[in-house]
Amino acid sequence: MPPSMKPKIAASNPNLHRRFHDVASYVSELGGSKGRVIEKVLIANNGVAAVKAIRSIRRWAYEVFGNERAISFVVMATPEDLRANAEYIRMGDIIVDVPGGSNNHNYANVTLIVELARLHGVQAVWAGWGHASEKPALPNTLAKSDPPIKFIGPAGPPMYALGDKIGSTIIAQNAGVPCIAWNGSDVVATYDIETGTLPEEAFDKACVTSALEASEAASKIGFPIMIKASEGGGGKGIRMVDSPDHVQNAYRQVCGEVPGSPIFIMKLSSNSRHLEVQLLADEYGNAIALNGRDCSVQRRHQKIIEEGPPVAATPDAWKQMEKAAVALAKAVGYTNAGTVEYLYSEAEEKFYFLELNPRLQVEHPVTEMITRVNLPAAQLQVAMGIPLYHIPEIRELYGKNRFEDDVSNGKSVIDFDVTERVAPYGHCIAVRITAENAEAGFKPTSGGIQELNFRSTPNVWGYFSMDSSGSIHEFADSQFGHLFASGIDREQARRNMALALKEMSIRGDISTTIDYISKLIELDDFVENNIDTGWLDKIIKSGGIKVLNSSLDESEGRKTHLNGLNNDTLVVIGSTIVAYDQCAADEKTFLDLLERGQLPSLSLLKMIREVELILDGVKYKICCTRIGNNEFQIAVSDDATKCVTASVRMLSDGGYLIDIGGKSQVAYQTSKGDAASGMRLNINGKSIAFSPDYDPSCLRTDVAGKLVKKLVPNGAHVKKGSAYAEIEVMKMFMPLKVEESGVITWANNEGAALAAGDLIAKL
Numbered sequence: 001m002p003p004s005m006k007p008k009i010a011a012s013n014p015n016l017h018r019r020f021h022d023v024a025s026y027v028s029e030l031g032g033s034k035g036r037v038i039e040k041v042l043i044a045n046n047g048v049a050a051v052k053a054i055r056s057i058r059r060w061a062y063e064v065f066g067n068e069r070a071i072s073f074v075v076m077a078t079p080e081d082l083r084a085n086a087e088y089i090r091m092g093d094i095i096v097d098v099p100g101g102s103n104n105h106n107y108a109n110v111t112l113i114v115e116l117a118r119l120h121g122v123q124a125v126w127a128g129w130g131h132a133s134e135k136p137a138l139p140n141t142l143a144k145s146d147p148p149i150k151f152i153g154p155a156g157p158p159m160y161a162l163g164d165k166i167g168s169t170i171i172a173q174n175a176g177v178p179c180i181a182w183n184g185s186d187v188v189a190t191y192d193i194e195t196g197t198l199p200e201e202a203f204d205k206a207c208v209t210s211a212l213e214a215s216e217a218a219s220k221i222g223f224p225i226m227i228k229a230s231e232g233g234g235g236k237g238i239r240m241v242d243s244p245d246h247v248q249n250a251y252r253q254v255c256g257e258v259p260g261s262p263i264f265i266m267k268l269s270s271n272s273r274h275l276e277v278q279l280l281a282d283e284y285g286n287a288i289a290l291n292g293r294d295c296s297v298q299r300r301h302q303k304i305i306e307e308g309p310p311v312a313a314t315p316d317a318w319k320q321m322e323k324a325a326v327a328l329a330k331a332v333g334y335t336n337a338g339t340v341e342y343l344y345s346e347a348e349e350k351f352y353f354l355e356l357n358p359r360l361q362v363e364h365p366v367t368e369m370i371t372r373v374n375l376p377a378a379q380l381q382v383a384m385g386i387p388l389y390h391i392p393e394i395r396e397l398y399g400k401n402r403f404e405d406d407v408s409n410g411k412s413v414i415d416f417d418v419t420e421r422v423a424p425y426g427h428c429i430a431v432r433i434t435a436e437n438a439e440a441g442f443k444p445t446s447g448g449i450q451e452l453n454f455r456s457t458p459n460v461w462g463y464f465s466m467d468s469s470g471s472i473h474e475f476a477d478s479q480f481g482h483l484f485a486s487g488i489d490r491e492q493a494r495r496n497m498a499l500a501l502k503e504m505s506i507r508g509d510i511s512t513t514i515d516y517i518s519k520l521i522e523l524d525d526f527v528e529n530n531i532d533t534g535w536l537d538k539i540i541k542s543g544g545i546k547v548l549n550s551s552l553d554e555s556e557g558r559k560t561h562l563n564g565l566n567n568d569t570l571v572v573i574g575s576t577i578v579a580y581d582q583c584a585a586d587e588k589t590f591l592d593l594l595e596r597g598q599l600p601s602l603s604l605l606k607m608i609r610e611v612e613l614i615l616d617g618v619k620y621k622i623c624c625t626r627i628g629n630n631e632f633q634i635a636v637s638d639d640a641t642k643c644v645t646a647s648v649r650m651l652s653d654g655g656y657l658i659d660i661g662g663k664s665q666v667a668y669q670t671s672k673g674d675a676a677s678g679m680r681l682n683i684n685g686k687s688i689a690f691s692p693d694y695d696p697s698c699l700r701t702d703v704a705g706k707l708v709k710k711l712v713p714n715g716a717h718v719k720k721g722s723a724y725a726e727i728e729v730m731k732m733f734m735p736l737k738v739e740e741s742g743v744i745t746w747a748n749n750e751g752a753a754l755a756a757g758d759l760i761a762k763l
Contacts, residue, residue: 018403019066026064027384030407034283034385038123038150041380042074043092044113044138046081047465047477048362049128050088053376055463060377069093071380074120076113078106080473087466094120102475107131114141117149124150124383126376130477133359134231136160152383154358157196158332163358165230166206166264167198172353175331177324180343180352182266183208183217193333207262211248217265218247224268226301227251229258233357237261238301240268253726256708257733269352271532273344274298275310275318277325278367280337280378282388287329288416289322290373290397291424293366297526299442299536304517306363306430308370310344311490312529317349328356336382337364337375343533362432362482369428369486371397371421389414397421426486427493431501431517433464433481435472438516439689441540443703444478444729447471447509450654450668459493460485460500472510474704474729490529494521505685507668515686565665570688571613571620572634573658573667574681576646579609579624579632580656581669610637614678614691677702677756696740699761705729707752707760714746718763725760738763 020026027035043050054073062068075092079100082089089095096116099105108131117125125142127133136159139151162168171191173179184206189198208214218225227250229237237258239250254263274295281287294312297305310318325340339361341354364375373393381391388394389412392402398419404412436442448471454462462483472480485500487493501518525531586604593600607626612619621637635643649657656667671680678690705727712724723735724744742763
């Protein structure tokens with residue numbers, strides 16, 4: 001048969017792959033009665049949230065339209081984010097300058113967001129998580145614009161009712177969803193679905209309005225308790241209290257972290273899991289559960305590791321949790337993405353409603369990997385008025401064709417109440433990459449990044465808010481990346497993540513939690529999935545951080561760090577770098593003076609350098625003698641017989657190639673150290689922190705922030721270990737404690753902006 005006579009074979013199955021000409025034709029065919037075209041979106045966020053939204057929607061746009069730019073993005077950029085070379089700014093189509101400083105001046109400023117949306121003629125606003133994402137004023141104000149601007153999320157009334165932790169708990173308990181004991185357990189109220197409100201008197205009755213009320217409510221509920229700000233989240237505005245003496249101070253701290261937020265108190269459920277159901281609802285009354293996640297690995301209620309599907313709950317219990325979440329969403333007319341969080345007791349096989357987050361959550365890619373549903377794209381389609389049963393990935397999740405030849409005859413409708421989802425696609429484990437110092441109680445850090453080396457594989461992928469040329473500023477969220485590992489089961493996903501963390505390298509002025517979490521997921525309890533919400537805090541309280549950062553080599557009596565090098569070798573490397581840098585700097589000064597016709601001091605060419613380093617609480621006094629152009633003899637200062645020879649060569653990227661005893665190590669100096677923090681090195685991809693000289697009389701901060709409150713007056717006597725001040729760091733309130741007893745003399749005032757190393761007070 002001649003080629004021209006052969007029957008044509010379709011390039012792809014039209015029920016699986018279709019290309020639409022533009023957004024208008026897509027909405028026209030698949031949208032319902034509330035269909036609307038959205039081609040221009042304002043991203044009212046920054047960092048990893050903005051990066052993830054733009055990437056996900058562009059991927060969807062290419063699959064559907066063959067044009068990843070079918071949706072254009074307007075992004076907001078503060079001076080700090082511009083200086084930090086933030087990734088999302090390079091991804092935006094239109095970049096708009098906004099004021100810098102704290103987020104109430106920019107990403108959380110509803111008035112500013114609405115003005116920008118109107119000015120740039122966008123059809124929708126995506127707020128993601130954090131900032132203004134849970135402020136009902138944003139969707140309410142956008143809806144009143146002319147023409148109306150769509151908020152990609154729930155409408156204002158259900159957001160207000162369910163997004164508020166107090167309101168959602170009242171609604172949940174009156175809808176029959178099990179709730180844990182709290183100060184509003186006896187509140188009875190009916191939710192008005194038309195206005196989206198609860199009776200004001202019912203809401204007021206469930207709020208704790210003073211420190212005295214907090215003490216009374218705590219005593220009634222019984223310890224331990226949680227004091228929570230209704231508008232808090234991400235570890236902010238929450239305190240665990242286990243005795244009456246600390247209630248009132250904890251209440252004031254919560255009030256300070258989330259000013260103006262209503263406060264409530266609930267019983268702390270010990271030995272429980274934190275499980276959450278991912279919701280998606282459309283504008284036609286359909287709501288579904290897209291499986292869920294286990295977020296039990298937490299530090300002070302801040303999620304560290306997330307995974308899915310939740311394997312801790314029994315199948316029957318999990319099905320009940322999903323049904324309760326869907327029923328709650330339908331009861332209030334909820335639309336778009338949301339998450340219902342529960343506490344789950346494995347021993348009792350019971351669950352208790354915790355809260356409903358009326359937004360997408362940072363850990364949502366876990367759900368994407370086990371369901372293969374692109375959640376930001378699904379959010380956009382719901383906002384376009386597309387019914388859930390016409391969203392291709394949702395159809396596929398329920399075992400249907402992605403597309404039907406004819407959607408006008410009603411055959412494409414899916415009854416989600418009776419149709420089963422397909423089984424999850426394996427298991428996924430997620431790890432948050434944060435700029436925190438795990439060795440110092442997870443204190444946030446900020447600064448530049450010189451190297452960010454991560455290689456995606458078929459089983460592990462991640463995204464970051466900047467690259468090797470970026471930085472993390474003092475107003476940024478401490479999380480700047482997220483890694484996701486998949487596998488056929490939990491153990492395979494865990495192994496894939498462990499290997500990815502070991503191969504990852506981040507070098508710069510910041511500290512990260514990579515090394516810490518790399519060891520954490522190899523602990524027996526995590527491997528065996530024997531964890532709960534208090535598991536990590538117990539490890540930290542028992543001194544687990546030091547155990548995780550180094551271990552004792554019993555045969556040598558020396559500590560061995562994560563990179564396999566003992567402390568003696570690390571000190572030799574550190575001393576060599578310090579001595580080499582001093583010699584190089586002095587030589588340059590010597591030559592510069594000669595060029596200017598001046599006679600330099602011969603002391604600039606001295607061959608012996610005395611170096612003091614502190615590592616793991618031990619002070620090393622080292623004598624470094626230069627014996628060649630790039631060679632040093634490193635000896636203990638009071639015993640020259642104990643020595644080794646080290647050679648050093650500079651690499652083109654600023655690293656040091658150091659040879660000791662025939663073995664080479666690659667080291668980078670990420671921080672030279674100051675009064676508040678010691679020198680930091682990155683050796684063979686692992687971080688090593690030397691301590692500064694110990695001076696308990698100088699009370700300094702080792703992170704940038706703001707002095708919020710003096711906890712003791714000038715001239716007061718403070719006891720060792722007691723808190724003397726509170727500082728605000730990256731939107732978190734942190735207490736500062738004295739390491740010795742003494743009389744305090746303040747050197748800074750409340751409200752002062754502090755840089756790392758600044759003196760706050762003296763003892």
